[in-house]
Amino acid sequence: xxxxxxxxxxxxxxxxxxxxxxxxxxxxxxxxxxxxxxxxxxxxxxxxxxxxxxxxxxxxxxxxxxxxxxxxxxxxxxxxxxxxxxxxxxxxxxxxxxxxxxxxxxxxxxxxxxxxxxxxxxxxxxxxxxxxxxxxxxxxxxxxxxxxxxxxxxxxxxxxxxxxxxxxxxxxxxxxxxxxxxxxxxxxxxxxxxxxxxxxxxxxxxxxxxxxxxxxxxxxxxxxxxxxxxxxxxxxxxxxxxxxxxxxxxxxxxxxxxxxxxxxxxxxxxxxxxxxxxxxxxxxxxxxxxxxxxxxxxxxxxxxxxxxxxxxxxxxxxxxxxxxxxxxx
Numbered sequence: 051x052x053x054x055x056x057x058x059x060x061x062x063x064x065x066x067x068x069x070x071x072x073x074x075x076x077x078x079x080x081x082x083x084x085x086x087x088x089x090x091x092x093x094x095x096x097x098x099x100x101x102x103x104x105x106x107x108x109x110x111x112x113x114x115x116x117x118x119x120x121x122x123x124x125x126x127x128x129x130x131x132x133x134x135x136x137x138x139x140x141x142x143x144x145x146x147x148x149x150x151x152x153x154x155x156x157x158x159x160x161x162x163x164x165x166x167x168x169x170x171x172x173x174x175x176x177x178x179x180x181x182x183x184x185x186x187x188x189x190x191x192x193x194x195x196x197x198x199x200x201x202x203x204x205x206x207x208x209x210x211x212x213x214x215x216x217x218x219x220x221x222x223x224x225x226x227x228x229x230x231x232x233x234x235x236x237x238x239x240x241x242x243x244x245x246x247x248x249x250x251x252x253x254x255x256x257x258x259x260x261x262x263x264x265x266x267x268x269x270x271x272x273x274x275x276x277x278x279x280x281x282x283x284x285x286x287x288x289x290x291x292x293x294x295x296x297x298x299x300x301x302x303x304x305x306x307x308x309x310x311x312x313x314x315x316x317x318x319x320x321x322x323x324x325x326x327x328x329x330x331x332x333x334x335x336x337x338x339x340x341x342x343x344x345x346x347x348x349x350x351x352x353x354x355x356x357x358x359x360x361x362x363x364x365x366x367x368x369x370x371x372x373x374x375x376x377x378x379x
Contacts, residue, residue: 072315075366076330080337087341094344102221104340106290109224110135112332113283114307115314116235117276119328121181122311123239124252124269125320128170129185131280131307133192135299138163138281139288140196143205152208156217156285163281164274166192171273175266181273189301200296207288217289224286228329231279236325248272253321280304309356310335313363334359 087094094100114131121128142159146152170188174181207214216223239245251258251265259265288294312318313334314327335356342352 072327073324073330076314076327076334076363080330080334083334083337083341087337087344090341091344094341100340100344104336105222105225107339108329108332108336109228110283110287110303111306111310111335112228112329113231113286114276114280114303115310115328115332116231116325117272117279118304118307119311119314119316119323119325120235120239120248120272121269121276122308122316122318123248123320123323124265124272125255126174126181126269126272127185127308127318128167128273128276128280129182129301129304130166130170130189130192131276132299132301132304133189133196134163134166134277134280135284135287135303136296137166137192137196137284139207139284139294139298140200140205140296142285142288143207143294144199146208152210152213155208159285160278160281163284164278166281167274167277168270170277171270174273175269193300196296202296204293204295206292207285207294214289214292217286224290227286232325232329239323239325244268244271249322306335307332309360312360315363317364 084095114135117131118128138159140159141162142155145158146155150158166188170181170185173179173184239248247258247263248268250261251263251268255265284299287298310331311323311328312331314324314329314331316323316327338355338359339352342348342355
């Protein structure tokens with residue numbers, strides 16, 4: 051009888067952990083959607099071109115989502131990420147045109163993106179301006195600056211076949227970058243003091259501050275991380291399509307990244323979130339986008355489904371957290 055109770059207890063604990071796990075929930079949704087679209091159109095997963103297109107949609111959204119997740123956990127957001135996405139590749143281009151090697155030029159682009167993140171963080175943290183307002187301002191400024199220095203004209207990334215393939219020109223290089231960075235960011239968030247303090251400060255800012263956690267430093271650093279990831283993603287995309295476009299990215303990719311974070315289990319109110327959830331959330335968006343295209347449903351319907359998915363994810367996550375706190379799960 052005792053063994054039966056223990057077995058039942060272990061089973062109940064296992065089932066509760068599955069219900070609470072945002073990664074498992076969203077992974078189940080991704081698998082169900084994949085099965086549905088594969089049944090509707092056998093070209094969905096069985097052709098290399100389809101898988102490559104899917105990976106190229108997922109990777110940039112996921113990479114920007116990782117930075118947004120770090121900010122959202124702490125109750126902040128970066129609306130300028132899509133503009134930094136377009137800005138960093140131009141800095142790389144002009145640095146390379148000035149005579150710097152491709153690798154150093156790329157580093158210059160990433161550092162320029164980091165500078166934008168530092169400004170976002172400094173204004174938000176030290177001047178106590180809401181990040182929504184701060185990054186809305188830098189969104190317009192960076193967009194205007196990029197259009198000014200580029201004169202609204204696309205340019206080419208550094209011409210180096212091996213370097214370009216490593217950075218994004220090969221069909222699957224972006225998704226490899228996304229998976230590798232996801233692993234690093236997961237360790238940062240879950241197994242380092244920086245990540246654990248970020249979660250603690252988002253969940254209880256007053257308690258974290260009283261415990262000696264430097265909340266301002268964390269937020270400032272996470273703004274830099276978010277901008278660096280956005281800029282690096284723009285550089286990868288520039289190499290992938292062999293063109294650097296001042297109109298690339300924009301608000302569309304930023305909102306897709308935020309949607310991936312929310313669908314993956316990161317609430318806008320902060321206090322929790324997972325990098326792996328963001329990666330799977332981006333995969334769900336990619337599956338929906340590719341699946342709808344293959345079965346002939348237009349982009350307007352995709353936006354409707356995306357909006358519904360965000361609302362459903364938020365409602366579900368909020369109620370799961372409430373039930374968990376009450377001990378009902």
